[in-house]
Amino acid sequence: MIAAHLPVLQIVVPLVAAPFCLLLRRGTWAWILSSIVCLAALVIAATLLSQVLESGPISYELGGWAPPWGIEYRVDVLNAFLLLIVSATGAIVLPYARRSVAHEIPESQHGGFYTALLLCFTGLLGVAITGDAFNLFVFLEISSLSSYVLIAMGRDRRALTAAFQYLVMGTIGATFIVIGIGLLYMATGTLNMADLGARLPAVGANRTVLAAFAFLTVGATLKLALFPLHFWLPNAYAYAPSVVTAFLAATATKVSIYILLRFFFTIFGPTFAAEDITLQRLVVPLAVIAVLVCSTVAIFQSNVKRMLAYSSIAQIGYMMIGIGFDTVTGLTAGIVHLFNHAATKGGLFLALGCVVLRIGSCQLDDLAGLGRRMPLTMFSFVLGGLSLIGVPLTAGFVSKWYLVQAAIEQDNWLVAVAILVGSLLAIIYVWRVVEVAYLRPAPEGTPAGGIEAPWSMLVPTWILIGASIYFGIETSLNVGVASAAARFLLGVAG
Amino acid sequence: MMDIPGLYNYWIVIVLMMTGFYVVIARGNLVKKIVGLNIFQTSVFILYITMGKVEGGTAPIVVEGADVIYSNPLPHVLILTAIVVGIATTALGLALIVRIKEAYGTVEEDEIFAKDESA
Numbered sequence: 001m002i003a004a005h006l007p008v009l010q011i012v013v014p015l016v017a018a019p020f021c022l023l024l025r026r027g028t029w030a031w032i033l034s035s036i037v038c039l040a041a042l043v044i045a046a047t048l049l050s051q052v053l054e055s056g057p058i059s060y061e062l063g064g065w066a067p068p069w070g071i072e073y074r075v076d077v078l079n080a081f082l083l084l085i086v087s088a089t090g091a092i093v094l095p096y097a098r099r100s101v102a103h104e105i106p107e108s109q110h111g112g113f114y115t116a117l118l119l120c121f122t123g124l125l126g127v128a129i130t131g132d133a134f135n136l137f138v139f140l141e142i143s144s145l146s147s148y149v150l151i152a153m154g155r156d157r158r159a160l161t162a163a164f165q166y167l168v169m170g171t172i173g174a175t176f177i178v179i180g181i182g183l184l185y186m187a188t189g190t191l192n193m194a195d196l197g198a199r200l201p202a203v204g205a206n207r208t209v210l211a212a213f214a215f216l217t218v219g220a221t222l223k224l225a226l227f228p229l230h231f232w233l234p235n236a237y238a239y240a241p242s243v244v245t246a247f248l249a250a251t252a253t254k255v256s257i258y259i260l261l262r263f264f265f266t267i268f269g270p271t272f273a274a275e276d277i278t279l280q281r282l283v284v285p286l287a288v289i290a291v292l293v294c295s296t297v298a299i300f301q302s303n304v305k306r307m308l309a310y311s312s313i314a315q316i317g318y319m320m321i322g323i324g325f326d327t328v329t330g331l332t333a334g335i336v337h338l339f340n341h342a343a344t345k346g347g348l349f350l351a352l353g354c355v356v357l358r359i360g361s362c363q364l365d366d367l368a369g370l371g372r373r374m375p376l377t378m379f380s381f382v383l384g385g386l387s388l389i390g391v392p393l394t395a396g397f398v399s400k401w402y403l404v405q406a407a408i409e410q411d412n413w414l415v416a417v418a419i420l421v422g423s424l425l426a427i428i429y430v431w432r433v434v435e436v437a438y439l440r441p442a443p444e445g446t447p448a449g450g451i452e453a454p455w456s457m458l459v460p461t462w463i464l465i466g467a468s469i470y471f472g473i474e475t476s477l478n479v480g481v482a483s484a485a486a487r488f489l490l491g492v493a494g
Numbered sequence: 495m496m497d498i499p500g501l502y503n504y505w506i507v508i509v510l511m512m513t514g515f516y517v518v519i520a521r522g523n524l525v526k527k528i529v530g531l532n533i534f535q536t537s538v539f540i541l542y543i544t545m546g547k548v549e550g551g552t553a554p555i556v557v558e559g560a561d562v563i564y565s566n567p568l569p570h571v572l573i574l575t576a577i578v579v580g581i582a583t584t585a586l587g588l589a590l591i592v593r594i595k596e597a598y599g600t601v602e603e604d605e606i607f608a609k610d611e612s613a
Contacts, residue, residue: 134572141579148586157597161606164590168518171531171583178538178576185569186545 003047007060007073010044010083011126013037018118027110031098034114038090041125045083052080053481059131067131068192074131078335078485082128082258085342089250090121093350096460097243100353104241105153113153117247119146124255133181133191133267136259137174140223143255144170147248151240162235169222169232176219177259183212184267196267205272213272216263224256226283226320227290230313237309242353245305249312250346250464254338257319261335265489270326283324288418290317295425299432304355304362307429308348311388314422315341321415322403330406331486332479337399339478340387340471344396347464348384351377354453354461367433369442373451376458378437380465385430387468390423394472398479503544510537522603524594528587535580542573 002009017037021030052058057076061067075083097117105113123143130136148170152163185191187208188199203209218229225233233253237245264270264279291314298310315337322334352362354377359366371378387394400419407416452458471478510533517530546569554567591601598606 134575138575138579141582145579145582145586148590152590152593157594158610160590160594160597161610164524164587164594167583167587167590168527168531172515172518172534174579175535175538179541182538182542182545182569 005060006044006048006051007058007075007129008062010041010048010087010129011073011122013040013044014118014122014125018115018122021114021118022111025111027102027107027114028098030111030114031094031101034118035091035094037118038087038094038121041087041121042084042091045080045087045125048075049080049084049481051075052077053484068190068195071135072131072192072194073129074194075129076485077481077488078261079128079258081335081339081481081485082255083125085254085339086121086124086128086251089247089342089346092460092463093243093247093250093346096246096350096353096457099454099457100243100357101241103357104155104243109153113150113241116146116149116153117244119143120150120247120252124251127255128258131193133184133193133196134178135191136193136262137178137181140177140259141174143252144174144223147244147252150244150248151236153244154239154241156239158235159239162232162239166232166236169229173219173222173229176215176222180212180214180216180219180263183208183215187212193262193266197269200268200272213263213268217260220256220260220263224253224260225313225316227286227293227313227317230290230294230316233313234306234309237312237349238303238306242349242356246346246349246353249308249349250342253312253316254342257316257323257334257338261323261331261489264323270490279326280324283320284412284415287317287320287324288415290314290320291418291422292425295422295429298429299425301429302364304364304367304433305349305352307364307433308345308352311426311429312341312345314426315345315388318399318403318419318422321419322406325406325410325412326490327406327409328483328486328490328492329402329409331489332483333399333402333406335482335485336402336478339482340395340399340468343464343471344384344387344394344468347461347468348381348388350457350461350464351381351384354457357453357457358451364432364436367436368440369437369446371434371438373442373446374453375450377453377461380458380461381437382430382434383469384465385426385433387465387472389426389430392472393469395468395470395478396472398472398475402479503540507537507541507544510534510540524591524601524603525588528584528591531587532580532584535576535583539573539577539580542569542576546570 014037017033021033024030052075060073062071101113120143123139126139127136130139148163148167152160184196187203188196190196190199222229237249294310294314298307301307319334319337322330356362387396390396390400404416404419514530514534518527521527546566548563548565551563551565554564595601598609600606
């Protein structure tokens, strides 16, 4: 009985729990409630993924209205995988949140904080699960509005301007997406994404459809921070509370990439993207520039959080290179990297959150000598850094391996070289942190002895970092699901 | 293509959209940015409302026994949701501006940047 309603429970449980967090007022109770909800969401997502892998896509009719008239929740391999990423991040980040939030956010705002976090969580899951284009926009706005609130809760006053800048850019992006959806509705008279995909070939590539494609692409790339539309991201990540940075870095941009994948492959179809638009000429150059430029900019940052934010934009570039290739290998690489990067970057930002808890800063110079004082935290940072670079036996290596393969398949040696250069640049910015933390002595007058972060924060950090190592060695889950999703999107049997 | 009066609504949409977009980009005053964003969103509301209109169609309320053409109510319903989203965005943006004003003492973008630079 309940099993049949899992798709809608995935959304309804966190959505209903969110206002209760506000009513509970006391931070601890709100935290307990949201932890339980995120765990429940993880269980649901895992069940959905195993069901989909076993018996194919699940369609859920909201309120019993049959699609394409009613809103449909449609779970296939790709979005079941994404639901798992989002809910796992939520479930891992929440145990961590307690100490970190108590440290960074005033007590009176805790209820509001968990409400916003759960709403953001709901929105991201909703974007992933819905099969209706307009519903997607609504969920996108739920997640975006709550993430503006979350970012504005940062301690630094620059968090406010960062949140405002993100609000303006995010709203423009979302409005572009609505315009695109409206134009598609004009052309086809339907909002169901699978139905849109079925009807568009008959309409052909007329001017309305092309304009819709342009609006949807620009809107989604604004949201996922593809170079050169990334200006909101570094400040938003740098000044948001540590928990929020880790959560958003692991989920928000990934969900936006998913939106783009849906638009490109489910609605417009792989041949439209390849032949009428020549996606490759459009996306791949921008993505390559993102990798090179933002990796270079990351080297010159003095704030480690900001450095990782620029590195995120570069990593998004890698994913977009894979997607831009429009081949099974390329898409597999993009989707695998989406997963691997969520684990790696989430873990890195959590490790930084531990540092902020103990020394109250994430300026590079303040990290001097931390390798001795916080050995477990800094070692997890090093391992995460290795995965970011793409050293063998880490998850980062697996995705880059597939990406280089995809580039070579296309005889695109320039891109393959760019990917390797990007990794070399990553070595430099990760090394800067390692050098300061391990080779530079702690400043005069710092008390001796360790200041290791509490277990409640170390364990989630190590789970994510551990995942980014584990999935570099045992690749059957991430690569297996990603290639199944890639073949599904491209409509290739197998 | 020459049907400019017939496409009157769409021309208004484009003019409003570009006006709003320009204000968002070109103005340094945060409140004006929000106003621009609002105009930009409003143009999309009009776009949706316009596409729901069926020529010769009446309001979509069932008329017994008569053979009536109805306008399409779906885009209108959709845009109700988008209006709510727009209000939430505006409210949140203005709330952020209040906090920014408290923290920086100004709502001019260049002055805020200058204060961050010197800090």
